[in-house]
Amino acid sequence: MSKPTVPISVPQYFSRTYTRSLDNLKGVEFIDLSLNNLAGPIPSLNTLYYLNFLNLSNNMLQREVPKQGIFLNASGVFFSGKAKLWGGISTLGLPKCSSKSV
Incomplete structure:
Protein backbone atom coordinates (compact mmCIF):
# COMPACT_ATOMS: atom_id res chain seq x y z
CA MET A 1 0.00 0.00 0.00
CA SER A 2 1.46 3.34 -1.01
CA LYS A 3 1.62 6.30 1.32
CA PRO A 4 -0.85 9.10 0.69
CA THR A 5 0.47 12.22 -0.98
CA VAL A 6 -0.75 15.58 0.20
CA PRO A 7 0.19 18.44 -2.10
CA ILE A 8 1.06 21.66 -0.31
CA SER A 9 1.26 24.62 -2.60
CA VAL A 10 3.32 27.67 -1.77
CA PRO A 11 3.02 30.34 -4.42
CA GLN A 12 6.24 31.16 -6.23
CA TYR A 13 7.92 34.30 -5.01
CA PHE A 14 6.39 33.84 -1.57
CA SER A 15 8.28 36.13 0.80
CA ARG A 16 8.63 35.20 4.46
CA THR A 17 10.94 33.95 7.10
CA TYR A 18 10.64 30.30 8.04
CA THR A 19 7.86 29.47 10.44
CA ARG A 20 7.74 26.57 12.88
CA SER A 21 4.62 25.25 11.10
CA LEU A 22 6.78 23.07 8.83
CA ASP A 23 7.81 21.11 11.92
CA ASN A 24 4.22 19.86 12.20
CA LEU A 25 4.39 17.97 8.89
CA LYS A 26 5.67 14.80 10.58
CA GLY A 27 5.13 12.35 7.69
CA VAL A 28 6.24 14.58 4.82
CA GLU A 29 8.83 13.09 2.44
CA PHE A 30 9.25 15.87 -0.15
CA ILE A 31 9.41 19.65 0.27
CA ASP A 32 10.07 22.02 -2.63
CA LEU A 33 10.17 25.67 -1.58
CA SER A 34 12.30 26.80 -4.51
CA LEU A 35 11.77 30.08 -6.36
CA ASN A 36 10.54 32.07 -3.40
CA LEU A 48 10.69 15.51 9.88
CA TYR A 49 12.02 11.95 10.08
CA TYR A 50 10.69 10.84 6.68
CA LEU A 51 11.90 13.84 4.70
CA ASN A 52 14.20 12.68 1.88
CA PHE A 53 14.06 15.65 -0.54
CA LEU A 54 14.33 19.35 0.29
CA ASN A 55 14.69 22.04 -2.35
CA LEU A 56 15.40 25.52 -0.99
CA SER A 57 16.96 26.84 -4.22
CA ASN A 58 16.57 30.45 -5.30
CA ASN A 59 15.64 31.90 -1.93
CA MET A 60 17.31 34.50 0.29
CA LEU A 61 18.23 32.14 3.11
CA GLN A 62 21.28 32.96 5.22
CA ARG A 63 23.41 31.50 7.99
CA GLU A 64 24.80 28.10 8.88
CA VAL A 65 23.29 24.90 7.48
CA PRO A 66 22.34 22.37 10.18
CA LYS A 67 24.27 19.10 10.51
CA GLN A 68 21.28 16.89 11.26
CA GLY A 69 18.20 15.37 9.65
CA CYS A 97 32.55 29.52 7.89
CA SER A 98 31.23 32.99 7.29
CA SER A 99 32.68 36.15 8.73
CA LYS A 100 29.16 36.79 10.07
CA SER A 101 29.38 33.67 12.24
CA VAL A 102 32.55 34.63 14.10
Whole structure:
Protein backbone atom coordinates (compact mmCIF):
# COMPACT_ATOMS: atom_id res chain seq x y z
CA MET A 1 0.00 0.00 0.00
CA SER A 2 1.46 3.34 -1.01
CA LYS A 3 1.62 6.30 1.32
CA PRO A 4 -0.85 9.10 0.69
CA THR A 5 0.47 12.22 -0.98
CA VAL A 6 -0.75 15.58 0.20
CA PRO A 7 0.19 18.44 -2.10
CA ILE A 8 1.06 21.66 -0.31
CA SER A 9 1.26 24.62 -2.60
CA VAL A 10 3.32 27.67 -1.77
CA PRO A 11 3.02 30.34 -4.42
CA GLN A 12 6.24 31.16 -6.23
CA TYR A 13 7.92 34.30 -5.01
CA PHE A 14 6.39 33.84 -1.57
CA SER A 15 8.28 36.13 0.80
CA ARG A 16 8.63 35.20 4.46
CA THR A 17 10.94 33.95 7.10
CA TYR A 18 10.64 30.30 8.04
CA THR A 19 7.86 29.47 10.44
CA ARG A 20 7.74 26.57 12.88
CA SER A 21 4.62 25.25 11.10
CA LEU A 22 6.78 23.07 8.83
CA ASP A 23 7.81 21.11 11.92
CA ASN A 24 4.22 19.86 12.20
CA LEU A 25 4.39 17.97 8.89
CA LYS A 26 5.67 14.80 10.58
CA GLY A 27 5.13 12.35 7.69
CA VAL A 28 6.24 14.58 4.82
CA GLU A 29 8.83 13.09 2.44
CA PHE A 30 9.25 15.87 -0.15
CA ILE A 31 9.41 19.65 0.27
CA ASP A 32 10.07 22.02 -2.63
CA LEU A 33 10.17 25.67 -1.58
CA SER A 34 12.30 26.80 -4.51
CA LEU A 35 11.77 30.08 -6.36
CA ASN A 36 10.54 32.07 -3.40
CA ASN A 37 11.95 34.88 -1.33
CA LEU A 38 12.25 32.97 1.91
CA ALA A 39 14.70 34.75 4.19
CA GLY A 40 16.53 34.16 7.43
CA PRO A 41 18.16 31.07 8.87
CA ILE A 42 17.76 27.54 7.54
CA PRO A 43 15.35 25.57 9.74
CA SER A 44 16.73 22.36 11.26
CA LEU A 45 13.63 20.33 10.32
CA ASN A 46 14.95 17.64 12.67
CA THR A 47 11.43 16.44 13.51
CA LEU A 48 10.69 15.51 9.88
CA TYR A 49 12.02 11.95 10.08
CA TYR A 50 10.69 10.84 6.68
CA LEU A 51 11.90 13.84 4.70
CA ASN A 52 14.20 12.68 1.88
CA PHE A 53 14.06 15.65 -0.54
CA LEU A 54 14.33 19.35 0.29
CA ASN A 55 14.69 22.04 -2.35
CA LEU A 56 15.40 25.52 -0.99
CA SER A 57 16.96 26.84 -4.22
CA ASN A 58 16.57 30.45 -5.30
CA ASN A 59 15.64 31.90 -1.93
CA MET A 60 17.31 34.50 0.29
CA LEU A 61 18.23 32.14 3.11
CA GLN A 62 21.28 32.96 5.22
CA ARG A 63 23.41 31.50 7.99
CA GLU A 64 24.80 28.10 8.88
CA VAL A 65 23.29 24.90 7.48
CA PRO A 66 22.34 22.37 10.18
CA LYS A 67 24.27 19.10 10.51
CA GLN A 68 21.28 16.89 11.26
CA GLY A 69 18.20 15.37 9.65
CA ILE A 70 17.82 15.85 5.90
CA PHE A 71 20.99 17.98 5.88
CA LEU A 72 23.06 14.81 6.38
CA ASN A 73 21.93 13.63 2.92
CA ALA A 74 23.75 15.78 0.35
CA SER A 75 21.85 14.14 -2.54
CA GLY A 76 18.50 15.11 -0.99
CA VAL A 77 19.14 18.82 -0.33
CA PHE A 78 19.33 21.60 -2.93
CA PHE A 79 20.42 25.21 -2.29
CA SER A 80 21.36 26.81 -5.63
CA GLY A 81 20.78 30.51 -6.19
CA LYS A 82 21.26 33.58 -4.06
CA ALA A 83 21.54 31.95 -0.64
CA LYS A 84 24.38 32.99 1.66
CA LEU A 85 24.97 29.71 3.43
CA TRP A 86 27.92 28.01 5.08
CA GLY A 87 28.73 24.97 7.17
CA GLY A 88 26.82 21.72 7.01
CA ILE A 89 28.45 18.44 6.05
CA SER A 90 31.44 18.67 3.72
CA THR A 91 29.69 16.91 0.81
CA LEU A 92 27.30 19.87 0.50
CA GLY A 93 30.28 21.87 -0.80
CA LEU A 94 29.47 25.00 1.17
CA PRO A 95 32.10 27.31 2.68
CA LYS A 96 33.22 26.24 6.16
CA CYS A 97 32.55 29.52 7.89
CA SER A 98 31.23 32.99 7.29
CA SER A 99 32.68 36.15 8.73
CA LYS A 100 29.16 36.79 10.07
CA SER A 101 29.38 33.67 12.24
CA VAL A 102 32.55 34.63 14.10
